[in-house]
Amino acid sequence: MTAALTPGTSGRRPDPFAGHASPMGHGNMVRKEDARFLRGRGRFVDDIRLPGMLHGAVLRSPYAHARILSIDTGGAESHPKVRAVITGADLERRGMAWIPTLSHDVAAVLATDKVRYQGQEVAFVVAEDRYAARDALSLIEVEYEPLEPVIDAHRALAPDAPVIRDEIPGRTDNHIFDWEAGDAAATEAAFAAAEHVSSCEMLYPRVHPAPLETCGIVADLDPVSGRLVVYATAQAPHAHRALYSGIIGIPENRIRIISPDIGGGFGNKVAIYPGYLCAVIATSITGAPVKWTEDRSENLMSTSFARDFHMRGEIAATRDGRIQGLRVQVLADHGAFNGTSQPSKFPAGFFHIFTGSYSVPAAHCTVRGVYTNKAPGGVAYACSFRITEASYLVERLVDVLAFDLGLDAAEVRRRNLLRPEQFPYRCATGWEYDSGDYPRAFELALEMAGYDELRREQARGRRTRAETGEGTVMGIGLSFFTEAVGAGPRKDMDIGGFGMADAAELRVHPTGSAELRLSCMSQGQGHETTFAQIVSEELGISPDDIEVIEGDTDRTPFGLGTYGSRSTPVSGAAAVMAARKVRERARLVAAAMLEVSADDLVWDKGRFHVRGDRAAGVGIGEIALAAHSGLELPEGVEGQLDATCVYNPPNLTFPFGAYLCVVDVDPGTGQVTVRRFVAVDDCGVRINPAIVEGQVHGGLADGIGMALMEVMAFDTDGNHLGASFMDYLLPTSMECPSWELGKTVTPSPHHPIGAKGIGESATVGSPAAVVNAVLDAIGVRHADMPLTPAHVWSAIQGRPLRTDLAIG
Incomplete structure (x- = not known):
C-alpha cells in the first residue's frame, strides 16, 4: 500500500546521514551537498x-x-x-x-x-x-x-625590448593600455600642501588559484x-x-x-x-x-594567474598621521595575451577603489598594462578584479606612514577610518560605498586580540632579546579592508559583451516542494544549502524540500556565473525576488481558497491567515496544490506557483573587515610562525553563519600562503619555476593558527535581504596583516611578498630580495 503524499513534503525517505532535521530559513544548517561529498559520491568532469x-x-x-x-x-x-x-x-x-x-x-x-x-x-x-x-x-x-624572452614588466617597456605580439599589424611595442582614475590636479595640490609624504615601491607577485581539481x-x-x-x-x-x-x-x-x-x-x-x-x-x-x-603542471604553467602588479604608492599626511592624499602608479603584467577576466569597463578592473577604508580627500591612480612572455590571464582569484592588490597597497602605505612618523599603526587607522555618518560614501574616484561602521569593527578586532597587552608583551620580549640575544621576535600586523563585490549593474559591467545580471527561476510543485534554477555555479561554496535557506526564509518551505539546480544550460536561466563574490549579492538577490513573486501569487490563490480579499491576508512564514483570525488560514503546501487544481482563481491569475527574476544589481556591495595577525620570527633563520589571527568581518546579513565562517577560514589560509610562500617565479630564460607543488608552495594546517573570528552586521541598503557577500573578503584583507606583522617584528620598513625564510633573513640583513625573478 502506497501512502498518500502530504502537501508540503517531498515524499522522500529521510536521509539518516543528515543526522537531524534541517532548520527553516537562515541559520547554521548542515550543508546539504556534504552528504554526497563525504560519501565519495560527488560527480566531477573526470x-x-x-x-x-x-x-x-x-x-x-x-x-x-x-x-x-x-x-x-x-x-x-x-x-x-x-x-x-x-x-x-x-x-x-x-x-x-x-x-x-x-x-x-x-x-x-x-x-x-x-x-x-x-x-x-x-x-x-x-x-x-x-x-x-x-x-x-x-x-x-x-x-x-x-x-629573447621578456619576463620583467619593466623590461617590456624598454625601446629595444622584443615585440611579443608582432602578429598584430602596426604593433611596435609591448604596451597594452594606459588608464587613470581620480583627480590629478587636486591630488597634486594635496601633496604640495602636505606636512609629510611617505612613499613605497612594492610588488604583488604573480600567484595561482591552484584549485584542488584541475x-x-x-x-x-x-x-x-x-x-x-x-x-x-x-x-x-x-x-x-x-x-x-x-x-x-x-x-x-x-x-x-x-x-x-x-x-x-x-x-x-x-x-x-x-x-x-x-x-x-x-x-x-x-x-x-x-x-x-590537464595535469597539475599544466594547470600551474598555463592557466590563468592572478596579481603581478608592480606598484608605487605615495601618501600625503599631516604630522599626526591624517591622510590628505594618495597617489599611485601601477605597472600590470598581463602575460602574452590580455585575457583578464574582469567585468568592468576599466582595463584595470576595480583597482580604482584604491583609497580603501579611509577618508581620503584627494586621490589619483594610473595603471599601465604590458605584455610579457608569461602565461596570459589575470583571473578574479579570490578578489574582486584587482581590489586585492589595491587593498594591499593602501594597507602597506598606512603602515609605512606610521613607521616614518613613529606612530602606532592602530592609531593612524583610527584617525582615518570612514565614520558611520559618512555613508553612503563616495570615494575620491567616484564609487559609492553602501554602508558600514568601520570604527566598531576595528575596535572589536583590537579588543578580541587584546591589542594593548600584545604591545606590552612585545616590548618585554624586545628588552629580553636585547639583553640575552636569544629567542624569537614578535610582530603585530593590522589591516582594514573594503571589498566591492557582486559585479553589476550591467550598464557598467560586462564580460565578453554580456551584461552582468543573473537570473533565478523558482517552481513550486503541487506537493509543496520546490526547484530553484540559478545561473550561478558553485565551486564548493555551499550553494545548494544557502539558496535553499533563502527560499525557505521567504516561503516557509523546508530547505530539505528545495532543490537547487545549477551548472546545466538546458535547465537553468542565462547568467554570467560565479566569481568576484557574485553569488549572494546577485544570484541570491534574484532568488529572493523570485520567491517574493511566488509569495504574492500564493496570496491571490489563498484569497480564492478562503474566499476573502487578498488585502485581508497576513503572511506568517509559510502560511497566510485572515487578519484577526489566525485559525482561518492555509499553508504554502496547500496553496501550491490548489494552484494546480480546479479552484476558480481570480481574473489574471493563471495558476501554478512559478516565477522568474532577472536581477540587475543597482550597485556593488561593500563588505569590509578588520584583521590582526601576531607572528613570531626567528631572526637567525628568518622562519615565520603565525601565532594568532583575529578576523572581524562584516558581510551584511549572514544566511548561514557556519558557511560564512568556512569561507573566512579558507580565505585566511589563502592569505597566509600568499604572504609567506606562494609565488610564480621565472628565471631569465622564462622558465617557470613553480610548475609543481614541490616548488609552488601552499599552506597547510601546520602553517595556520586556530582562527579567532568576530563579526559586525551592517546590511546593504540596496540588497533585498541586506547581504553583501563573503567569499573573497578574507583573501583581500589577510596578506597585508601578515606582511605588516612580519615587518613589525623585524623592524623593516618594507619587503615584498612572499616572506619566505630566506627573504626575511635577507631583509633583516638589509638586502631585500626580488621575489618574482630568479637569476638563471
Missing part, C-alpha cells in the same frame, strides 16, 4: 565516461619565446592508437586559430607563428586512451628558433543531430555556451554545457582554455566524445 570516448593531450612549448619553423606530426599520426593530431595550421584553415579573450584581445588556440610563453599549446593529440595520447606527444617534432572537459558532438554536449569545469556555463557558439558556429540552442561538481575554481575556471576548444574540434573530427584533463 568521472564522466561516455561510450567510445577518446582522450586528448596537449603538446606544450619548452620555450618562453621562440619562432616555430616547422611541425612534423607524422610520427604521432602513425601511432596505432592515435586518431587525430591537430595543429595551429589546421585551426587556421578552419578560421579558429585565434579566439577572443574576455578583455577584447585575441589569443592563440594553438601556436602558429611563434610561442609566447613556456607551456603554450602547440599541438593536440587524440588517442584511444590517455596514456597513448601522452606518449604520442613525444613523436611530434617541432623546430624552434629561440628568441581544468577538464568532455566534448560530445552527435553527428546525426548536430547537438554538442560539453561537460566542463566551467564557473560560467552560459558564457561558455555563447562563446563556443560564436567560435565554432553551432547555434546556442544546439549546445548544452554541463558543469557538474567543481573541485574549487577561484576564478581559474572562468575562461575557455585552448584544451577545451581543441576537444570540441576533435569531437567533430573524430565523431567520438573527447576528454581532456
